[in-house]
Amino acid sequence: MLADDGEKFGGWPGTKEWVYGSGWLDTFLRTMEQLTAAGEIKLSTGQEAFREVPSGGLAYLGTASYREMETWALPPTAQRDLARLEEELGPKHLAASASFVRGGHWHHFLVKYPSRTACTRR
Numbered sequence: 680m681l682a683d684d685g686e687k688f689g690g691w692p693g694t695k696e697w698v699y700g701s702g703w704l705d706t707f708l709r710t711m712e713q714l715t716a717a718g719e720i721k722l723s724t725g726q727e728a729f730r731e732v733p734s735g736g737l738a739y740l741g742t743a744s745y746r747e748m749e750t751w752a753l754p755p756t757a758q759r760d761l762a763r764l765e766e767e768l769g770p771k772h773l774a775a776s777a778s779f780v781r782g783g784h785w786h787h788f789l790v791k792y793p794s795r796t797a798c799t800r801r
Contacts, residue, residue, distance in 0.1 A: 744788065746781065748788055752782055752791060
């Protein structure tokens with residue numbers, strides 16, 4: 680959870696007040712402590728889980744991403760068009776049609792921003 684959504688702990692707009700100001704983090708940590716003490720859950724690092732939990736086999740995960748990255752995958756003109764459409768729809772209508780109004784596909788992000796290898800041959 681922390682490795683994946685660490686930016687939600689104050690880095691995104693509004694999250695600092697929600698996580699710290701409203702007491703969400705304190706409540707979450709107390710709940711984890713109670714569940715651990717009751718034996719309902721076991722907290723571990725990724726490394727411990729990898730070593731202790733046997734593999735369930737291969738998992739073929741589909742390509743997926745979050746809304747912002749789907750927008751970033753679009754060319755600049757299409758990004759502006761999408762932003763205008765979302766603004767015209769407004770929050771209420773956009774929420775109702777979010778599965779139909781979205782940016783590009785994750786594969787396009789990979790093409791737009793190709794990965795670089797750490798080692799290059801000379």
